[in-house]
Amino acid sequence: MSGDDVVVRQTLVKCLIYIVSISFAVFLIKRYAKSMRQRFAAWMLNRCIGFVNKRVHKEKIRLFSSIENDRRIQILEIGAGGGANFEFYPGRSEVTCLEPNPHCKSYLEENAPADIQIKTVIQGFAENMTQLGLQDNSFDVVVCTLVLCSVKDVDRVLFEVKRVLKPGGKFYFMEHIIDDNRLVKSIQKILNPLWRRMVDGCQLIRDTPVYIQNAGFDEVKMTKFKFPYLLWPFFVKKFCFGTATKF
Numbered sequence: 001m002s003g004d005d006v007v008v009r010q011t012l013v014k015c016l017i018y019i020v021s022i023s024f025a026v027f028l029i030k031r032y033a034k035s036m037r038q039r040f041a042a043w044m045l046n047r048c049i050g051f052v053n054k055r056v057h058k059e060k061i062r063l064f065s066s067i068e069n070d071r072r073i074q075i076l077e078i079g080a081g082g083g084a085n086f087e088f089y090p091g092r093s094e095v096t097c098l099e100p101n102p103h104c105k106s107y108l109e110e111n112a113p114a115d116i117q118i119k120t121v122i123q124g125f126a127e128n129m130t131q132l133g134l135q136d137n138s139f140d141v142v143v144c145t146l147v148l149c150s151v152k153d154v155d156r157v158l159f160e161v162k163r164v165l166k167p168g169g170k171f172y173f174m175e176h177i178i179d180d181n182r183l184v185k186s187i188q189k190i191l192n193p194l195w196r197r198m199v200d201g202c203q204l205i206r207d208t209p210v211y212i213q214n215a216g217f218d219e220v221k222m223t224k225f226k227f228p229y230l231l232w233p234f235f236v237k238k239f240c241f242g243t244a245t246k247f
Ligand SMILES: C[S@@+](CC[C@H](N)C(=O)[O-])C[C@H]1O[C@@H](n2cnc3c(N)ncnc32)[C@H](O)[C@@H]1O
Pocket: 045, 049, 078, 079, 080, 081, 082, 083, 084, 085, 098, 099, 100, 101, 104, 124, 125, 126, 127, 144, 145, 146, 147, 150, 151, 152
């Protein structure tokens, strides 16, 4: 074999090694990227609970204080994250958590106060509550905070919320929403495509109050407020919280 042949052969072997290594790296990234992203999101949500709850403590107390506490209340929390709302639930509540991110389960179990019972953590999307086996008229309360901004089909989620609520049951919500100010709204519209990609489908321009008003609940009570923290991005400051009752 001539010297040239040896050089060609070595170059070919090197190329082959590069191609196999790069393909393997791409395979690993594709295989594990989703899981790593979800793991990070669950960790981040858990880390943020204290910060957010401190800022909206007054609003959450006002919101959740109307949950009856004279009996064992059946609560369904959709998009439960790390369990940011558990501390506001009455003692003896029995909580079913629905959460698509499987890495949230351990945080939900860890963060549950001793006096409430986590009945089950269901992995899935709120749009699919029928397929997930959640029965009609089975919950006293459905809770959803900072979730409707990122669900794929708000109307479907609200339909499912109404379906699983018992007659007289209440939907408790707190969401960030499209701003009333025209300039901020325009900025939200410009930023929305990028924000949506970066923040797990979260929409800056969702008019959640209108969706809730039009969802066919018998009574809707809603308050709008600004997230009370100076350094919070101005284009995510408008919030609403309230209840919607199914009679
Ligand atoms: C911003 S976090 C809020 C978590 C928690 N509710 C809180 O207030 O801290 C949004 C959560 O909604 C979940 N989520 C996103 N789309 C959902 C859907 N279609 N159905 C149910 N949960 C969803 C995400 O996995 C995430 O845990």
